[in-house]
Amino acid sequence: xxxxxxxxxxxxxxxxxxxxxxxxxxxxxxxxxxxxxxxxxxxxxxxxxxxxxxxxxxxxxxxxxxxxxxxxxxxxxxxxxxxxxxxxxxxxxxxxxxxxxxxxxxxxxxxxxxxxxxxxxxxxxxxxxxxxxxxxxxxxxxxxxxxxxxxxxxxxxxxxxxxxxxxxxxxxxxxxxxxxxxxxxxxxxxxxxxxxxxxxxxxxxxxxxxxxxxx
Amino acid sequence: xxxxxxxxxxxxxxxxxxxxxxxxxxxxxxxxxxxxxxxxxxxxxxxxxxxxxxxxxxxxxxxxxxxxxxxxxxxxxxxxxxxxxxxxxxxxxxxxxxxxxxxxxxxxxxxxxxxxxxxxxxxxxxxxxxxxxxxxxxxxxxxxxxxxxxxxxxxxxxxxxxxxxxxxxxxxxxxxxxxxxxxxxxxxxxxxxxxxxxxxxxxxxxxxxxxxxxxxxxxxxxxxxxxxxxxxxxxxxxxxxxxxxxxxxxxxxxxxxxxxxxxxxxxxxxxxxxxxxxxxxxxxxxxxxxxxxxxxxxxxxxxxxxxxxxxxxxxxxxxxxxxxxx
Numbered sequence: 444x445x446x447x448x449x450x451x452x453x454x455x456x457x458x459x460x461x462x463x464x465x466x467x468x469x470x471x472x473x474x475x476x477x478x479x480x481x482x483x484x485x486x487x488x489x490x491x492x493x494x495x496x497x498x499x500x501x502x503x504x505x506x507x508x509x510x511x512x513x514x515x516x517x518x519x520x521x522x523x524x525x526x527x528x529x530x531x532x533x534x535x536x537x538x539x540x541x542x543x544x545x546x547x548x549x550x551x552x553x554x555x556x557x558x559x560x561x562x563x564x565x566x567x568x569x570x571x572x573x574x575x576x577x578x579x580x581x582x583x584x585x586x587x588x589x590x591x592x593x594x595x596x597x598x599x600x601x602x603x604x605x606x607x608x609x610x611x612x613x614x615x616x617x618x619x620x621x622x623x624x625x626x627x628x629x630x631x632x633x634x635x636x637x638x639x640x641x642x643x644x645x646x647x648x649x650x651x652x653x654x655x656x657x658x
Numbered sequence: 659x660x661x662x663x664x665x666x667x668x669x670x671x672x673x674x675x676x677x678x679x680x681x682x683x684x685x686x687x688x689x690x691x692x693x694x695x696x697x698x699x700x701x702x703x704x705x706x707x708x709x710x711x712x713x714x715x716x717x718x719x720x721x722x723x724x725x726x727x728x729x730x731x732x733x734x735x736x737x738x739x740x741x742x743x744x745x746x747x748x749x750x751x752x753x754x755x756x757x758x759x760x761x762x763x764x765x766x767x768x769x770x771x772x773x774x775x776x777x778x779x780x781x782x783x784x785x786x787x788x789x790x791x792x793x794x795x796x797x798x799x800x801x802x803x804x805x806x807x808x809x810x811x812x813x814x815x816x817x818x819x820x821x822x823x824x825x826x827x828x829x830x831x832x833x834x835x836x837x838x839x840x841x842x843x844x845x846x847x848x849x850x851x852x853x854x855x856x857x858x859x860x861x862x863x864x865x866x867x868x869x870x871x872x873x874x875x876x877x878x879x880x881x882x883x884x885x886x887x888x889x890x891x892x893x894x895x896x897x898x899x900x901x902x903x904x905x906x907x908x909x910x911x912x913x914x915x916x917x918x919x920x921x922x923x924x925x926x927x928x929x930x931x932x933x934x935x936x937x938x939x940x941x942x943x944x945x946x947x948x949x950x951x952x953x954x955x956x957x958x959x960x961x962x963x964x965x966x967x968x969x970x971x972x973x974x975x976x977x978x979x980x981x982x983x984x
Contacts, residue, residue: 484918485769581791
């Protein structure tokens with residue numbers, strides 16, 4: 444793929460397809476799950492064709508999310524470990540929130556906020572899977588003792604809460620940081636964007652390109 | 659569901675249910691275990707009145723038949739053999755089924771509006787037409803009573819013959835019991851009746867006789883007279899102090915409004931942040947240019963080298979065109 448010189452590829456077509464499939468599945472899961480969580484949200488069960496269909500489909504969508512998410516997550520573990528300048532970036536969270544980006548140290552492909560989203564989802568989706576299987580009627584719940592199902596039900600609600608809040612933060616961050624939605628829809632960012640928001644990653648990419656051009 | 663106007667509690671509902679016809683006395687069924695002969699006539703009457711037909715099961719070497727409650731067997735006799743320390747064998751027979759708790763765990767746990775209701779007379783009824791088959795009622799029940807039918811995935815249990823009671827009749831099991839072991843009336847009357855029976859049993863030498871009307875669930879509308887009320891567990895595992903599990907309480911209690919509020923506040927905080935601080939705008943194009951710019955002028959240490967074998971392949975372009983790395 445020919446890319447204009449002022450752009451860098453940030454997300455491959457496969458990553459983007461995976462991301463938006465997950466996004467749709469997650470929204471359906473969250474809406475149908477909230478419907479069972481609080482009566483105020485019960486009307487949301489109609490997004491999956493009514494409460495009974497929501498009860499039937501929700502767990503299968505959950506399995507789909509788990510497969511999509513961990514297929515993505517395993518490939519990005521190293522990029523989400525605590526990296527150079529991350530601690531300093533977190534200390535300056537005030538500067539981050541106040542948009543004083545020029546004061547921030549350069550960071551890698553993902554900033555600590557994105558890494559937090561990553562790990563929050565890695566943990567919460569795992570807990571959702573385990574607790575969800577234990578609650579899953581009619582297929583699995585019958586194999587588990589009722590006290591365990593009670594614990595799983597509470598764990599499922601708390602994990603889902605963590606996941607939903609995380610995704611709300613994730614969505615807001617995408618709206619907040621201009622250029623990041625385009626990165627996930629079209630795949631590319633401008634070099635200026637990369638240098639501004641992810642200096643270490645931009646340098647790494649540009650170095651790699653330079654070495655390829657001058658073997 | 660046989661009376662839609664005397665409902666005092668309704669599942670997954672945060673406003674008052676219709677209760678204009680709620681000026682009725684609380685009812686109760688009293689099961690005097692000491693008078694039960696285990697004939698199972700109540701099971702048959704239950705099947706007959708409620709038009710239930712269970713599958714023929716298997717014999718497990720006990721009198722229990724069927725061996726457990728099912729979506730088609732809303733009451734079963736449970737036979738326990740108990741050997742006392744003095745070496746006496748006691749054959750304890752308990753009619754198991756829904757206890758119609760004053761504070762029903764099933765109703766607390768149910769996420770489907772109106773699928774479980776509690777009438778002013780105390781009967782806890784499943785409106786299975788609204789049931790979604792999630793099984794939360796099973797999770798919520800301290801007595802392990804509701805059963806989901808494998809045929810329609812709806813939850814079922816004893817209705818205390820709410821249809822009969824609503825028409826001024828006693829439940830089918832009460833009507834058929836040949837020893838008057840099962841009685842039915844107002845809760846006040848049944849408690850008085852129970853106290854009398856407890857007195858009789860004490861005279862007969864059962865010092866620990868007592869009424870089973872557990873306070874942990876606010877009392878029940880199905881009560882037992884037990885000869886050994888000090889150890890209800892003896893009667894096929896009847897819980898001594900049943901209550902809605904704290905896990906269910908946490909799951910269906912404070913966490914619901916609290917976590918819902920936090921989700922809303924988080925989204926709202928985003929809106930406020932955007933309106934006050936504004937977005938991180940797309941940075942201006944770098945006037946220093948790009949590919950042909952000498953590395954020194956890029957504003958960072960150009961002597962940096964990526965690891966020789968980059969672990970996730972990001973730096974080893976490996977035949978892929980430049981920039982195709984994720």
